[in-house]
Amino acid sequence: MKKTISLEKKIKKIFVKIVMFVLGKAIQSASRWDSIIRHETARWPDGFIVALEVLPWGPRMSLKKQDGCLKYLGAGPGDVNLLISFKNIECAFLVFSGLMGSEQGFIEHRMTVKGDLAVSLSLIRIINLIEVYLYPGIISRRLVKKVPGLSMKQHALRLYIMLIGIPTGI
Amino acid sequence: MLPSYYEFINPVKIVSGNKAVDNIPYELNQLGVKRPMIVTDQGVVMAGLLKVVENAIADSELAIGAVYDTTPPDSSLEVVKEIAGIYRSNRCDSFIAIGGGSSMDTAKGVNIAITENSDDLSRFIGAEMLKNRLQPFVAIPTTAGTGSEVTSVAVISDTENNVKMPFTSHYLLPNVAILDPRMTLTLPPKLTAATAMDAMTHAIESFINLQKNPMSDAYATAAIKIIRENVVNAVKNGKDADTRLALANAATMAGIAFSNSMVGLVHSLGHATGGICHVPHGIAMSIFLPFGMEYNLEKARGVIGELLLPLGGSELFACTPKTSRAEAAIKIVRKLQTDLYSFCGLPMTLKDAGVPRNKLEQIAQAVMDDGALTFNPEAVNQADALRVLKMAYE
Structure with a gap:
């Protein structure tokens, strides 16, 4: 029997793919400038690759630790050190659309983790911070347990990530 | 209120009752195996508990393929390799683990090595890295605390690189858990208290934390x-x-x-304190439990209040105003601590447990790397962890 993927799911896949690109570029940029993210990734081995994918056929994004920062690789290689797989597009959509925090997604078994659990927790903390940067307070308060008070420098970084970091990855 | 989504698994057959150990031949026969390997430790041997299992198997068609009875308190990679060699050379086909968390974890580690035909366990560190169903596994706990007989986790130490290797997979769940009162009768009072407080902490944290669900709640409240x-x-x-x-x-x-809804801050504090100062896990749990409950009061007051029913009974629950139930539940846990201290000397503070004050900062730092924090209702940073450690110190 021929399988037909619904239009709704196709749209959600495109949406998730776009958000993955934005998230990837934002993380790449923030990892150059944000001391909290640099502190988190300091313990990741150099060359470490983490991928987020939606089962069974994507979309997918990868990040690689390189020269002390994280580099967005797009879909990236098949063989990675840490693989976080969303069980289906509905699970991924909840998290990437801001309807659910990444931590809550983890708690609700919306994703599986293959690899080092300590690094996966570190990644979740990084994504939490990026969510605080990208979303207005009214949304980020729903997504993370505690919204950290941003310093003036972090407010400036937030603007930088949105205006320069995401388009250029710098 | 039901969570918007949850998952729950427990395929372990529970065999409970007096002389339940004598059912081992029947259970192994059901699993289609004939040459089990026994993994245990010297404490179990000295207490005569290995003999109980051997007697049960003697009266059957089963043959004990091998016995490894010197499992150390911390499961290590070297021991896993050694046992795997014994298992292979004796053509064993299943495991019987007798003991506390260490024997269970070691047997689980050996099971991975045997099934995956690899002594390099580092390939399987992390969550859901196992792809094959493991060899049949019967767990016989000799302490009432760790719950390892029904958990999908094993932790093995890599002593060469000084790291702990965690493995999580539903394949690690034993096939059968046998609960026989004969196996815990010889447990000394202090160890009885410490392991019971470990179990109490599993139940309370699983009921409080963010992954709680109606199935785990039912098990948790019954346990409490x-x-x-x-x-x-x-x-x-x-x-x-x-x-x-x-x-x-x-x-x-x-x-x-807790295997289905995880634990929280109390375990994070306990893991870090155990790792740095070697405080036994049950003692650490007993010390930190009331502090962990207090820490989560703002975010989880309602569910902590609900614990007053299993902790204090229906009369106390009914007589206590809803707004005061959480504090009343914590008060009962503190009273239990005091009772256990007076009956068997179970430490109530980190100082009593031999933790040097100058280690608190290091412990607080290690807390931040513990996965259980993710499931704790209240956010925790290093300063928060240090504050709780100082409160628990004396």
């Missing part, structure tokens, strides 16, 4: 009630088989609960 009703008697009158069986059941129920 049984522990509360039996722990003091088990400490004072260790030879009471009914009390021992009750605690063994409670520990297993608490294990099922």
